[in-house]
Amino acid sequence: MKSAVAFSLLLALVPSSTEAIKLPHFGRIDANDNDLVQRVLKQEYTHIVVGGGNAGLAVASRLSEEPTFSVLVLEAGTWQPLTPGVVVPGLAGTTFNTDIDWAFYTQPQEHAKGRRVYWPRGKILGGSSALNFMAWTRGHKSDYDSWDALGAKGWNWNSLLPYFKKSEKFSTPSSNNQNAQPVYDASVHGTSGPVQISFSPYISDQFTGFYEGIQKMGVSVANDLNDGKMDGVAWSQSTIGKGGLLNERRVTSQTAYIDPIWLTRSNLCVLPGMQATRVLFDTTNKDNVKATGVEFTFANITTGHTFSASATREVILSAGSIQTPQLLELSGIGDASFLESKGINSVVDLPGVGENLADHPAIVVVEKLKEGSKTLDAIGANPILAGAALAEWALGKGILTQELSTLAYLDSQTLLNASDHSRALTMMNRLKSSSNIPTAQVEQQIAQVKAGSPIMEFLAINVYFGANAAGEPNVPYLSLAACAQKSFSRGSIHIASNDPKAYPNIDPQYLQADIDKFYLMRAAQFLRELAKTDALSQYIDSEAEPGPEVQSEQQLEDWIENVVRTEYHPIGTAKMGARNDQGVVDENLIVHGTSNLRVVDLSVMPMHVSTHPQSTAYAIAEKAADLMRQKA
Ligand SMILES: Cc1cc2nc3c(=O)[nH]c(=O)nc-3n(C[C@H](O)[C@H](O)[C@H](O)COP(=O)(O)OP(=O)(O)OC[C@H]3O[C@@H](n4cnc5c(N)ncnc54)[C@H](O)[C@@H]3O)c2cc1C
Ligand SMILES: *[C@@H]1O[C@H](CO)[C@@H](O)[C@H](O)[C@H]1NC(C)=O
Ligand SMILES: *[C@@H]1O[C@H](CO)[C@@H](O)[C@H](O)[C@H]1NC(C)=O
DSSP states (O other): HHHHHHHHHHTTTTTOOOOOOOOOOBOOOOTTOHHHHHHHHOOEEEEEEOOOSSSHHHHHHHHHTTTOOOOOEEESSSOOOOHHHHGGGGGTTTTTTTTBBBOOOOBBBBTTTBBBBOOOOOOOOOOOGGSSSSOOOOOHHHHHHHHTTTOOOTTTHHHHHHHHHEEEEEOOOOOTTTTTOOOGGGGGGGBBBEEEEEEOSSOHHHHHHHHHHHHHTTTBBOSTSSSOOOOOOEEESBBBBOOGGGTOOOOOHHHHTTTTTTTOOTEEEEEEEEEEEEEEEEOOTTSSSSEEEEEETTOOOOOOOOEEEEEEEEEEEEHHHHHHHHHHHHTTTTOHHHHHHOOOOOSSOOTTTTOOOOOOOEEEEEEOOOOOOHHHHHHHOOHHHHHHHHHHHHOOOOOGOOSOOOOEEOOOOHHHHHHHHHHHHHHHHHHHOOSSOOOOHHHHHHHHHHTTOSSEEEEEEEEEOOSSSSSTTTOOOEEEEEESOOOOOBBBEESSSOTTOOOOEEEEEEEOSSSHHHHHHHHHHHHHHHSSSSHTTTTTEEEEOOTTTTSHHHHHHHHHHHEEEEEEOOOOOTTTOOGGGTTTTTTTOBBBTTTEEEOOOOOGOOOOOOOHHHHHHHHHHHHHHHHHHHHH
């Protein structure tokens, strides 16, 4: 654990006395530290970024490269702790429902048995990049090209590719315990950006079974899941460091974009523990209001202490797909009559705020593995095994270096036979007259499907991850997730009240469109067939979920309504697009009706991409920083 000790020592260098810093470009604030807050407030900032998450810290770091800028970041969560669940890849998920998780729940889901679905989100510097499962993939080329076609001018695969590359530092695979040869395409990667990307040195036996079995099911090996084609199965690339202090450790937007610079970048001030409650405006010009600053409070205290800081150039909202629309509404930007019903004065009437919510709904087929199979279940239950695994990890080896190490993306034509595929297209076409999803989006999704953009993702998880709180004791599990990448359901996120500390109402409308359930049903059948392939079945004892009593299509669909959950990928609630088309921001990410309020996070995505979205969050932030530097 030598490097872990070194890592703690480095953290100890973090100044605890604020006296030492003339310009407090780094804050460690607790509720009693009004002094530091006051000193920070006396500074003049050119830019204030709200939300030090995945996109927020990336954009703040890039902005602060400009010496004439001074940047303040307000983040509700704390500086990243050395919590094992943050640092150790194999322990991702153990931070759920802890202090660093907002732990949202959706509204009861009308088409999913009235259940509330749990939505973890990072409440920590790094945001959800500190809580996620680290998979590093880009969507299909046609997914991004749809943004441009829908009115987000200049946002397409070709224009984003340089920014994807700018963010990443790709490491070619080194040896692994299975002697597997991950396939990749170095030409699509960047090698000098801040976000380290690597392949795990450890592959579980049952993951090899998945990788080989799915090829027997007609799925080819992908060229590279970051090449814009994403056609098949791959050993996963992940946000995990190689070498140095970050060897086999999770890489977040804090470790990548902030840790290397905070000691020297005196024009960047990062304030954890601060929750923004409202954007402040100069409304002299009613048709084009100007953001002048941000009001905020201690995130952990319900009363007292309201501060404000002013921004001379721009205010940037990076609070994520859930809280960016919440903050816009709290600030008077949203549907005017709705806001007035909540006691908020309208500043800009913008009915698109909080609408257009899209997610990737998921189900998990759970297999009990044969006795003696090595999984994380035993490590979670047995402190001696856990200690041994951690000791191995500290040496850069073993099961805890691994996260989602194999992923597969299937287009509709590969998942379904020809007659089912044409049936699916008929169902999609019928949605053109639906009131839930805009016709233009249905048309784009059909075009994407025809272009081979994946409809379904399958991934293997090395631990019980089913519908119950836990599996049976002393049983090793393999969880096989099917995640729908092109949902045709759209939902919304709106404030529940004008209290900034109250959680907003989240309603993803899971399974509102029948086609979503149809694809998930076929995906569950596919996973059952996969489990029967020789390559994978050799490890399996029996199916735990849905279980043998669930057989007919109707029973499977009923089960899906009982278990459908999130792949944790909400987007779209402040979408880029024309104001008369429910757009919230323009193609420069500036909120309509304002001159200088930008949104930089996944809420600006007009439509979803068929993949894990963290690389897209970094690319959006990189492009946004360029837009702001060009303007200045
Ligand atoms: C459990 C989980 C697993 C995932 N797995 C993967 C994966 O394997 N690969 C992948 O690519 N993606 C994954 N994702 C998705 C991905 O991590 C997120 O989509 C992405 O990080 C979102 O980035 P963001 O910048 O939009 O928001 P976030 O990173 O969530 O940042 C928002 C930040 O704003 C802060 N904030 C909110 N409101 C306020 C306020 N009022 N004042 C101050 N601060 C505020 C929050 O605390 C947070 O730090 C996963 C997500 C989760 C939750
Ligand atoms: C908020 O309170 C929790 C629980 O006491 C604590 O763990 C966390 O560090 C606090 N967050 C901040 C930002 O101070
Ligand atoms: C297509 O697949 C479905 C589901 O597996 C099956 O019921 C149907 O018979 C198949 N059709 C053809 C023509 O093979």
